Amino acid sequence: MSKARSSFARSGFVHLALGGYTLLALFPIFLVIANSFKTRAGIFSAPLQLPNATTFSWIGYQTVLKQGDFLGYFQNSLIVTIVSIFLVLLFGAMAAFALSEYRFRGNLMMGLYLALGIMIPIRLGTVAILQGMVATGLVNTLTALILVYTAQGLPLAVFILSEFMRNVSDDLKNAGRVDGLSEYTIFYRLVLPLVRPAMATVAVFTMIPIWNDLWFPLILAPSEATKTVTLGAQMFIGQYVTNWNAVLSTLSLAILPVLVLYLIFSRQLIRGITAGAVK
Amino acid sequence: MTTIDATDAVAKRPVRWHIAVFLAPAVLIYTAVMILPLIETLRLSLFNVQDGQSIFVGFDNFKVLFGDDRWSVSFWNALKNNLVFFVIHMLVQNPIGIALAALLSLPVLRLRGFYRTAIFLPTILSFVIVGFIWKLILSPIWGVAPFLMDLVWLKPFFGPWLGKPGSALITVSLVSVWQNIGIPMMLIYAALLSIPDEVIEAAECDGVTGWAQFFKIKLPLILPTIGIVSILTFVGNFNAFDLVYTMQGALAGPDGSTDILGTFLYRTFFGFQLQVGDRSMGATIATVMFLIILAGVSLYLFVIQRRIRRYQF
CATH class of the missing domain: 1.10.3720.10 (MetI-like)
Known part of the structure; x- marks a missing residue:
């Protein structure tokens, strides 16, 4: 009897702690989204209430969509993120296949060389990266961002994918060789489909820092035509500091796509962290 | 990579070009956009501009910084x-x-x-x-x-x-x-x-x-x-x-x-x-x-x- 009660109290405490922290994690986000649908008076008089008939207003969103080119920024972010992920996955998988499948001199060194970038942040090379981009005329192009993000994403991709490719059965690949398949076909037809779950994990890991990055868009591509959402929101909010409706709406617009993607991919992401990252 | 292929050839094995093909894109982008700029940044820290010309100054920049x-x-x-x-x-x-x-x-x-x-x-x-x-x-x-x-x-x-x-x-x-x-x-x-x-x-x-x-x-x-x-x-x-x-x-x-x-x-x-x-x-x-x-x-x-x-x- 007493044991049952103590376990009841214990689970109550656990839920109190976790629930309390969940509130702390979600409340600020909720607060911003709820207030973005209010009039200015509503934002200040009752910040903690949901918008109601008197305080509801689209004014913030109208200002944002009229003033800033947010569709353009979204498009830029999408192009940069998708192309970078595609290149990271393709090139990363190819290199991972070479490292895990073949024995050749320098294999270990090559693996270590590629793994360096997991720990050393690419930001530290910014001075020379900007110089190089100026020299090749790539400043203020999305190509510059794509190149940088591809280089940034490759080390972890190669590392994770080669771990997974080591587990692909040799019999399968050798059967393919006996049947006269080329090495390229073996990679593309036999191995890639088998490591698809790992590819999804790598994609999610690669995506978040690219979408959220402020540093490289600010330095390499700050022009109006190449701004990403993160940089666009940063600059827009900087200009409209005192227009609370516009600021809150901009933040909500920037949160929304990430939130939707997260709700779709959170299982994948969490499974990826719990399976691959802790080795 | 050429050395790899060369040694393989000596061992009377066909040159395994596919290894190079698989590795090349990743290694090239990674080297060109990440490693070389990093090295160049380290190198630049030993130079400074005087009279419009970049000259080698050793560790002077660090002395100034510290x-x-x-x-x-x-x-x-x-x-x-x-x-x-x-x-x-x-x-x-x-x-x-x-x-x-x-x-x-x-x-x-x-x-x-x-x-x-x-x-x-x-x-x-x-x-x-x-x-x-x-x-x-x-x-x-x-x-x-x-x-x-x-x-x-x-x-x-x-x-x-x-x-x-x-x-x-x-x-x-x-x-x-x-x-x-x-x-x-x-x-x-x-x-x-x-x-x-x-x-x-x-x-x-x-x-x-x-x-x-x-x-x-x-x-x-x-x-x-x-x-x-x-x-x-x-x-x-x-x-x-x-x-x-x-x-x-x-x-x-x-x-x-x-x-x-x-x-x-x-x-x-x-x-x-x-x-x-x-x-x-x-x-x-x-x-x-x-x-x-x-x-x-x-x-x-x-x-x-x-x-x-x-x-x-």
């Missing part, structure tokens, strides 16, 4: 702030992350998936969003923070924390902790899940349960993961920029009290307001950051990681 008052005051200030930033993360983020992970990994917990997803949510938002959200909440104009503190009778303690030199750095660090806590939580949660049931059952048979079980059985088993979390925190903190830039601007005010190496590098290299951008000193600061991170990573790889006892299941 010893010349025009630079060294800002530099030591940024380094000190960065250390405080890191210490706050280690003292607040990682223990809370471990506690949350320990609670999440308890057997028969309802709503586990919900808690996990919700607590990790801030981690995927950009620094820009997080920075502005907290700037608004902590703003005395809006009054959300004082109102909430009033609910728990703490209102007298509210202050414009972001605007005061004494509290701004701590506030920014805690916002960063709020955002990044998902990473230690998830990694440690994963490590706790990978502890085999037999070990826990054996502990329970011996009457080791609850707190004792956590500190005596589980904590030693997840030490390697805590090591990984610490080094990730270290690298992330010493290369941070976005959050301070968003919340406090490029000058990292008030009065430079939130200036960390990332914002210092940005102002130096890119210039800000009246200050003209300086490539050589920018490269010098980047080199110092590189050496700090390299020292931290090496310490972890060669000393800490080897001392930590690992258990194989």
